[in-house]
Amino acid sequence: MDSDQLRATVVGFLGAFAVLGLLLYLVGVGDLVDVLGRASPGVVALVVLVTLGWLTAWSVALRTVLGVLGIPLSLVRSFLVFSGAMFSNNVTPFGQAGGEPVTALLISKAADTEYERGLAAIASVDTLNFVPSITLALVGAAYFATETTFGTRLRFATGIVVVLALAIPGAVYLGWRRRYQLEEWVVATFVPLIRRVASILPVFSAPSEESVESRIGHFFGAIERVATDRTGIAIALAASTLGWVFQMIGLYLAFQAISQPVPFSAMLFVVPMGAIAGVTPLPGGAGGIEAVLVAVLAALPSVSVSATAALAAVVIYRGAVYWVPVVIGGVVVSVLGADSVS
Template sequence: MDSDQLRATVLGFLGAFAVLGGLLYLVGVGDLLDVLRGASLEMVGFVVLATLGWLVAWSVALRTVLGVLGIRLSVVRSFLVFSGAMFSNNVTPFGQAGGEPITALLIATVADTEYERGLAAIASVDTLNFVPSITLALVGAAYFATETTFGTRLQFATGVVVALALLVPAIVYLGWRNRYALEHRAIAVFVPAIRRVARLLPVFSAPTEAAVESRIGHFFGAIERVAGDRTGIAVSLGASTLGWVLQMVALYLAFLAIGQPVPFSAMLFVVPMGAIAGVTPLPGGTGGIEAVLVAVLAALPSVSISASAALGAVVIYRGAVYWVPVIIGGTVVSVIGADSVS
């Protein structure tokens, strides 16, 4: 990790601690500790199991996409690689956007393939994961709209989901239609910048424009190959949807763990809204996701719980979905890094 990336990561964690500190101040540390002390360890264990199920489901989506690209990995290796991907997302700012380059390198190393193919694979999985999350959030919003009148916060949250449902596909479509223009612009911007770095660091060899163009072309070719495989897309979307449902089950079980059951229908809306906060410049969305989850839960008329109870369940849930992949994935990345050095 270079100094700029290290600095950004440190600042990101400081920001996350600041947000979490503010949230704890508003809710009350003592009240939160009382909630956590009364939590059922058995139910917390089920939260961890649901989290592992989520990782397995999304690793199946990654394995399917890699298979479409001609890369064969076992279920176990796919699980370990995806855990490494989640580790990268959780320790770099901007979530998936910050972790994707590292994840692509991990895939390329484990599968012994080109970097751009690994980048295309993880980018495809992230894109496919977006579809069921927004769909489930819209289903949840539609359900609550038939049950109650939305307050200001819920109207704003629903507006964000609808805007993303329209904006993101439009951006992807326009980007793909203009991919060759974007390719030429990227070459014109990045190749001169890389050459300047190469002049400052003689040990670094600057790539030619033809080499960069070839790599970008391979990346677009891999994306097109994934997009053209309907069976692969269907399987990946199914696995992705199962993963989202298991995340919702994990949060639902977290509320059962503290003795404060909430309707499962609320999870349809709450979990995707929390995931949206993952795009903040905080490592893994830490701080932002917790704040959004508590705020949305408090705004739902059908969820009558205190702020301390909401935060207690969120802490258990986030403790699982953040730390389980960090522990497993961090171990994977460390082992692969040690092997590559040796």
């Protein structure tokens, strides 16, 4: 990790600590500790187990996409690689956007394939994961619209989901239609920049324009191969949806652990809304996701729990969803990193 990336990560974690500190100040540390102290250890263990189910489901999605690209990888190795991907997402700013380059490197090492194919695979998985999250959030919003009147905050949150449901697919479609112009822009912009850096720091040779064009062409070719495989897309979407359901079960069980049951229907809307905060500059969305989850839970009329109870459940849920892949993935990244220098 270079100094700029390290500095960005440190700043990101300081921001996350600041947001979490503000949440604790507003709720009250003593009250939160009291609620967490009464949590059922058995149910908390179930939250961890469900988290492993989520990782496994999304590992199946990654394995399916890799299979479409002609990269055979066992389910166990896919699980380990995806855990490594989540580790990189959780320790770098901007979530997937910050962790995808590291994840592509993990895939290329674990599967002995080209870097651009690994990048195409994880980019495809991230895109496919977006579809069920927005779909489930819209279903949840539609359900609540028939049950109760939306308040201002809930209307605002629903508006964000609708905008994302329209804007992101539109941006992806527009980018794909103009992929050749994008390729020309990347080559014209970054190749001269890399050459200047190489002239100052002659520790690597600058790539030629033909080499960069070839790599970008292979990346786009891999994306097109995934996009045209309907069976692979269907399997990956099913696995992705199952992973989201596991996450929703995890938050639902977290409320059960503190004896504050909430309707499962609320999870359809709450969990995807929390995931949207993962695009913030905070590592893995830490702090931002917790704040959004508590805010949305407080805005739902069907969820009659205190802010303390909401934060306690979110702490249990996020403790599993954040730290389980960090622990497993950290080991994976360390082992692959050691192998690369041995």
